[in-house]
Amino acid sequence: MVETRSGKETSPYTTEQQEKMAALVRENKERKEREKQAKLKAIADEQAAKMKRLEEEMKRVQQEEEERRKAAEAEATVEKEKERMRIESGEGSSGGTMKWETDIELEKKIIEWVTNLSLG
Structure with a gap:
């Protein structure tokens, strides 16, 4: 409001x-708030x-370590x-030597199978 010399107040x-401007200001504030909320949601x-990817990576690493441990245990058992x-x-007798060679071949196959199962 502005007061004139004659004492009348004019706007x-x-x-x-004024109502249109107030509505525009209100709409701008609401729009900015919506944009802010959208940005916060996008960040969240x-x-x-990112957390899900990290959890999956941790799970994968743990599984790999478990497989390596099992393979090492199987190898130790063999x-x-x-x-x-x-x-x-x-x-044993001389016949035991033949059996031992056959057992070594069998053992190699078992190790190969265990390794394939662990990796596979």
Whole structure:
């Protein structure tokens, strides 16, 4: 409101114009708030996706470590059996040597199967 010399107050804008401007200001504030909320939601979604990828990667790494551990345990078991067979074949007759060679071939096949199962 502006006061004139004659004492009358005048407004540079009509009531209708003031209402339109107030509505525009309100709409702009609402639009900016919606944009802000959309950005925050996008950031939250991105973080959730990143966390999911990290969890999947951790799970994959744990599975690989478990497979390696199982393969190592299987190999250790085969080695123990191999050592036991060596001891037994040393105590046996000459026929035991043939059996020992066959057992080594069998052992190699078993190791190969276990490895394929672990990796496969």
